[in-house]
Amino acid sequence: VLFKSQLQKNGVEHQLRREIEIQSHLKHPNILQLYNYFYDDTRIFLILEFAARxxxxxxxxxxxxxxxxxxxxxxxxxxxxxxxxxxxxxxxxxxxxxxxxxxxxxxxxxxxxxxxxxxxxxxxxxxxxxxxxxxxxxxxxxxxxxxxxxxxxxxxxxxxxxxxxxxxxxxxxxxxxxxxxxxxxxxxxxxxxxxxxxxx
Incomplete structure (x- = not known):
């Protein structure tokens, strides 16, 4: 879970957008899978593969x-x-x-x-x-x-x-x-x- 206010404070909204765009298109056993994302007024939720260890x-x-x-x-x-x-x-x-x-x-x-x-x-x-x-x-x-x-x-x-x-x-x-x-x-x-x- 990422907070929009934190992203804006640090000026990394563009970086996150790019990260989502890139990672969602990569499918490889040694790359953490980004399955999807959604957001509300204050937060962005990334649905990521669970790295158990x-x-x-x-x-x-x-x-x-x-x-x-x-x-x-x-x-x-x-x-x-x-x-x-x-x-x-x-x-x-x-x-x-x-x-x-x-x-x-x-x-x-x-x-x-x-x-x-x-x-x-x-x-x-x-x-x-x-x-x-x-x-x-x-x-x-x-x-x-x-x-x-x-x-x-x-x-x-x-x-x-x-x-x-x-x-x-x-x-x-x-x-x-x-x-x-x-x-x-x-x-x-x-x-x-x-x-x-x-x-x-």
Whole structure:
């Protein structure tokens, strides 16, 4: 349930409209299904698929980090979903653990299409997403395409295996600098195969 007053206060009515438009057209086992919506004078009701096991973020916090097998399973599911989105010319632009939910059987579901965009032209210039997951081209205000989701996939894979994102620093500008330089360091426990995938 969303309150119209809150949406107006934060100036995100357009964002919600776009989110509903995009998510209602996506049908994939690893994307949270938006079945329908309705509204009254003060509220908007979204009828969403129930993700019985909740947020992946909480699961990651509980475990600290995931082993290779679990991380690989989630990354593979996310790849299938992103491939599907990109074929439909949808760029998510905000892939991070907080926007991923888990279904009844522990399968990954992409949720929260609030930052997503349908971009048949494929070149965008809006700065959006979450700091630790921002790709260099967004920070440098360059145009970008669906590859920004692939960058996030690499960041996510690192966070699954290490427990925190790769470029995280106390200071925002230091984080930006590390992202632009792709200043990437791996703890010893990360396997060669995982390092290779993340670097790519």
């Amino acid at each position: 909740g947020e992946l973020f909480k699961e990651l916090q509980k475990c600290g980090k995931f082993d290779d097998k679990r991380a690989a399973t989630y990354i593979a599911q996310l790849c299938h979903a992103l491939l599907y989105c990109h074929e439909k010319k949808v760029i998510h632009r905000d892939i991070k653990p907080e926007n991923l939910l888990l279904g009844l059987n522990g399968e990954l579901k992409i949720a929260d299409f609030g930052w997503s965009v349908h971009a048949p032209s494929s070149r965008r210039a809006t700065m959006c997403g979450t700091l630790d997951y921002l790709p260099p081209e967004m920070i440098e205000n360059k145009t970008y395409n669906e590859k920004v989701d692939l960058w996030s996939l690499g960041i996510l894979c690192y966070e699954f295996l290490v427990g925190k994102p790769p470029f995280e620093m106390e200071n925002v500008n230091d984080t930006y600098r590390r992202i632009i330089k792709v200043d990437l360091h791996f703890p010893n426990h990360v396997s060669e195969g995982a390092k290779d995938l993340i670097r790519k």
